Amino acid sequence: MKNNRVLFASLSLAAVLFSGFATPLFRPAPVKELAVTAANLTMYWIDTEGGAATLLVTPAGESVLIDTGNPGGRDAERIFQVARNVAGLKQIDHLVTTHWHIDHYGGAAELAQKIPIIEVIDKGVPASLPEDQNFARNIKPYQDMAVKKRSLIKPNETIKLQRLAKGLPNLTIRFVGVDKKFVAVTKAVKSAETCENATDKAPDTSDNANSTVLVMDYGPFRFFDGGDLTWNIEKNLVCPDNLVGTVDVFQVNHHGLDQSNNPLLIKNLSPTVSIMNNGTRKGGGPETITTLRNTPSIQAAYQLHKNIRVDSQFNTQEPYIANLEENCKANYIKLSVAPDGKKYTVSIPATNHQKTFTTKTVH
Numbered sequence: 001m002k003n004n005r006v007l008f009a010s011l012s013l014a015a016v017l018f019s020g021f022a023t024p025l026f027r028p029a030p031v032k033e034l035a036v037t038a039a040n041l042t043m044y045w046i047d048t049e050g051g052a053a054t055l056l057v058t059p060a061g062e063s064v065l066i067d068t069g070n071p072g073g074r075d076a077e078r079i080f081q082v083a084r085n086v087a088g089l090k091q092i093d094h095l096v097t098t099h100w101h102i103d104h105y106g107g108a109a110e111l112a113q114k115i116p117i118i119e120v121i122d123k124g125v126p127a128s129l130p131e132d133q134n135f136a137r138n139i140k141p142y143q144d145m146a147v148k149k150r151s152l153i154k155p156n157e158t159i160k161l162q163r164l165a166k167g168l169p170n171l172t173i174r175f176v177g178v179d180k181k182f183v184a185v186t187k188a189v190k191s192a193e194t195c196e197n198a199t200d201k202a203p204d205t206s207d208n209a210n211s212t213v214l215v216m217d218y219g220p221f222r223f224f225d226g227g228d229l230t231w232n233i234e235k236n237l238v239c240p241d242n243l244v245g246t247v248d249v250f251q252v253n254h255h256g257l258d259q260s261n262n263p264l265l266i267k268n269l270s271p272t273v274s275i276m277n278n279g280t281r282k283g284g285g286p287e288t289i290t291t292l293r294n295t296p297s298i299q300a301a302y303q304l305h306k307n308i309r310v311d312s313q314f315n316t317q318e319p320y321i322a323n324l325e326e327n328c329k330a331n332y333i334k335l336s337v338a339p340d341g342k343k344y345t346v347s348i349p350a351t352n353h354q355k356t357f358t359t360k361t362v363h
């Protein structure tokens with residue numbers, strides 16, 4: 001598949017270049033972009049206004065979507081636009097739903113009307129959800145959509161992905177765990193940050209605490225997505241042993257809310273880049289922003305939105321924010337990992353922001 005794409009891109013480029021000498025219709029830019037990105041691993045953080053929708057596209061052109069934003073049409077359409085028109089996808093090969101809150105599964109059924117979803121991976125739908133009186137009604141469209149497409153998540157299992165072209169590094173997307181049960185995805189290492197003085201927050205009885213945690217490795221590159229995992233359970237990932245190791249890119253948990261993002265977790269993961277799927281008035285809590293600022297490994301902290309609440313001094317620097325205005329254009333954040341996994345570029349195409357980072361060599 002990938003080889004065909006590269007070949008096609010090269011042929012198209014050659015055709016355009018050749019015809020370009022004879023005709024004024026010479027438009028090289030889009031073709032060049034395709035040729036450059038064809039063998040990259042690409043990720044997109046799609047704006048669902050404080051929900052979650054993270055799209056991964058492998059160098060083989062296979063797609064994994066983690067969460068689908070809210071119901072109501074807007075988020076499904078935004079995901080569809082990025083999937084089809086930006087990533088060039090004809091289907092979503094694997095949908096992972098991290099937990100049973102509507103800002104994470106709400107757009108799934110609507111999305112499936114627009115683009116085929118082949119496999120649905122989740123932790124199993126509970127009979128009821130204490131924090132959602134309307135759960136049975138809310139989940140029904142998802143349940144109907146997922147019939148005969150279901151795979152259940154188990155800790156330490158990986159998503160079955162197509163083999164990549166020869167010469168490319170290994171790609172794995174592994175589940176660290178669900179429902180508060182975790183396994184070590186790396187040789188468990190002693191935590192660098194001390195666990196003894198950790199302070200807990202009030203226990204979280206919601207499904208956030210049961211969020212799916214996954215790690216994607218592409219050669220040396222590592223990405224962490226912990227859904228909406230909350231403070232006390234985050235600690236279990238790194239205390240007494242760090243089950244994840246360090247990461248390159250950390251998707252900030254729970255939209256950056258302060259019930260989540262325990263500094264113990266973030267400092268032990270020691271990310272180079274953080275990406276927060278916050279809304280204008282959701283997430284991006286003062287405590288979380290402060291923790292990200294005080295994490296020495298972080299070179300760039302991205303946000304999907306500028307937080308415009310009264311505590312708006314708690315934001316990252318403006319070049320790292322995809323959407324500055326409340327009435328936003330739903331700009332997405334893109335990340336492209338080089339074919340050898342050794343470098344990656346984070347960009348906000350709408351603002352022309354682009355920054356390249358070197359992958360850690362030891363996790």
Ligand SMILES: [Zn+2]
Pocket residue numbers: 050051052101103104228254255
């Ligand atoms: Zn959420």
